[in-house]
Every structure is written in C-alpha cells, then in structure tokens.
Amino acid sequence: MEPLIEVRNVTKTYGTGDSAVTALRPTDLTVLPGEVLLMCGPSGSGKTTLLSIMGAILSATSGSVKLLGQEIVGIKESRLPDIRLANIGFIFQGFNLFPALTALENVEVALTLKGLSKSAARKRAQELLEQVGLADRTKHHPADLSGGQKQRVAIARALAGDPKIILADEPTAALDSQSGQLVMETLSTLARDRGRAVVIVTHDSRVLHYGTRMVHIADGRLQEQAHGAQQSHQMEHEGVTA
Template sequence: MNATPLAIRCRDIVKTYDTGGQVVTALNGVNLDINMGELMMLVGPSGCGKTTLISIIAGILDQTSGDCELFGENLLTLRSKDKLRFRAENIGFVFQAYNLLPALNAAENVSVPLIINGVKRGEAERRAAQMLEKVGLGERTMSLPAQLSGGQQQRVAIARALIHSPRLIVCDEPTSALDHESGQNVMNLLKAVALDQQRVLVIVTHDARIFNFADRIAEMDDGHIVNVAHSAAELK
C-alpha cells in the first residue's frame, strides 16, 4: 500500500498529430505523477503540449503511445460507453474557449453535467443557481453566454466543471480573462470546492499571480516535462 495513492500516472506519453501528411509531435515522452489532494499547475510556452497533455489525462484525446492512469483506470482500454460514464462522473473540464452552449442560459449550461448524470432538470437548475452564486454570478442565471463578458463566461464554465463534484478538475487557463481580484477569488473557490484528499486539480496557466496556489508546478517545453518545482521560486 502506498502512503499517498496516485491520482494520475503518466508514463512515456507520446502524442503525434497527423495533419494531411505532416506529422506534428506534440508530446515526446511525458512522465508525470500527480498525488491525490494535490493542486498541480502546468506551465510552458505556447505550443509546448499543455492542452494535449491535459486532454489525454482527461480521456478526451487518445495518446499515440505510453500509459496514462487516472484513479487507477487506464482510460484507453475502457469501452467507449464505460469511458463516457467514467468521464461524466469523475471529471470536470474548464476549456480555454469556455465551450458554453450558446442557446442555453447560465443555469442551464451549469446543470448539464448533473443532467448527464441523471439528476432531474428542476433539481439540477436549483443546484446550478447555487453554484453560480458561489462564483459571483447569482444575478445572471438567466443570461445567455453572448450576454456575458469573457470573465463571466469563464466563471460559468468553472461552475459547470464543479457542479457534479468530480474527483478530477482540469482547467485550461482558468484566470486568463479575469482581473486580479476575480482570479484570486476563482482560485480560492477551486481550492475550497474542488480539493480534498480524494480529489485532484490540474491547472494550465500563464498567470504568475496564481502560482502561489500550487502544490507543485510542472514546467513543459517542446513536448517534455523539463522541471517540477515546489514553488514559483524553483522555476527554471
């Protein structure tokens, strides 16, 4: 028995994209362990493979080779129906582009993960309204995404990722559209709502103002992890 069970275990992950004859190597042998209860940040220059890596960890994308386990499950080997269910129950994803459904209002967007997990619509929207309150959007439950600012849409996306209490939350640049205070509020909320000893939080970011929230910071370059720091002071 391990003292601290691993939440995420990546071994020799390679990912190539084949775009009409041209092969791009996005990940070139990534090894990374992330513990339960840990807030791991992922930093590195644009194009180094951050989004690709978190997409593989979350089972949205299949690696070309290598092994990735999430809570002891190898998502690559699950049948697609089981994988969809595993993802729906266990993972919340905040996409860089928010990916809100344009025809649904804020509360309806936030309730989607609950509805997928079998919660009735009325109950789902009631809980969605409570979560929107927590991210400071209690007054905007009826607003469509197009009626909200970028920062407000980002908070709706965060509320949607948290609503079903997933064990893994993955966020791609969650504070990029937020001012300093809103960014700190979102990080405090993520830590309070999304992190305990059974759960894990992985955040891709360029935002040095939030580095102090991390337990560890993994630095990527050119498809590799080049350093894992315990604080911003240890970054290369």
C-alpha cells in the same frame, strides 16, 4: 495517498511516416488529491495535448494513463464519455458556455448528463451557482455576464458532476486580476478542502502562488518540476505574463 492521475511513459504522435509529428515524448506525471498542479511552457510545447490525454478526450499513442486507478489507454472509445462524466470537470480559457442558455441552464446541462431529473438538476444548479457567488445571475445569458462571471459559471458547470479531477486550460487568461483571483481561490479551495486534483495549464504568473506544484513542458517533454518559491523564478525565467 492514492494518485488521482497517473501518467506513465505516455507519448503522442500525430500523423504517420514522414509527416509524423511528435507532440508528446515519453512523459511521467502523478497528481494527488488536494494538489493544484500548474503546467506551463511555450505554445506548441504539448501542454494541451497532455491535458487532453489526461482528460480522456485524446488517445495516447503509447504508455499508460490511470484516472482514479482506472487505466484509460486502450479501452473502448465508447466508454470514455462515462469516464469523463464521472471523474473530470473541464474549464476552458474561452469558457465554452452555451450562448443560447442562461447561467442556470448551462449548469443544468451538465447535471442532466449525469442523469438528474429536470427539477433536481435545477435545484442543484442553483446551489452550485450560489457557491460561486452568482446566485443573482442565474437567468442571465453568457453574453450578459462579465468574463469573471462566465468563468465562474463554467466552474459551477465543471463541478456539477462532483468530479475528482478538474482540468483547466488558461482559466484566468481572459480575466482581470480580481476575477482571476476569485477563480483561482475557488479552484484551490476545491483542492484543499475537498481533496480534488486540479491541473491548470497557464501562462499567467498571477496564479503562481495558488499552485502546490508546477511542471514545465517544452518540445513535448516534461522537463522540470518546481515547488513553492522555485515556481515564481521559473516563470519569470520563461517571461510569462504578470
């Protein structure tokens, strides 16, 4: 099976000379279609840096990153927006919705970026919000939605471009158990039924059983990879929240 994300020997160093800080040491990682990859590790370990590199919003210092077989390290920066637009959907811990726009308009923005007409974008945004169970909240602004509802709008927005890769940063951190469960079920369904690769940075032990694989990052190094039951034991060992 062709990997959707292929990271080879990637490093990231911020600054130069004496002030240089290595955020990511040589790292290899492959994510296949249908996988829900959990990335955990302490704060400042390099999780977000790796997620940003995989998301083509941060350049690696060295190494190779391929998204759907396309090398993105070293290509022109002006080409990266198209790569993100075509392949990646982002979900953020803080939702990052546009507060001035309704739920429907938030999703429409992503669709118009893809070049859809206003009317087509509206129709498709309505469908996506229905998929995440928010058909009755389309005209609400983010401030009028619960945390779980906001995150589901964010998911609908991330899915707007029908991306093969979903990158999520602590998607359940700000949610209660029920909302977090609903969000994770949505993401794992996407991976399982539609062959998407879902990479989730998390500290939340409640989401463990949704992951098909877990990697652990410490001091900028991908140290361990755990599968199935090992994940629970490892996260307990790290003292992550339950």
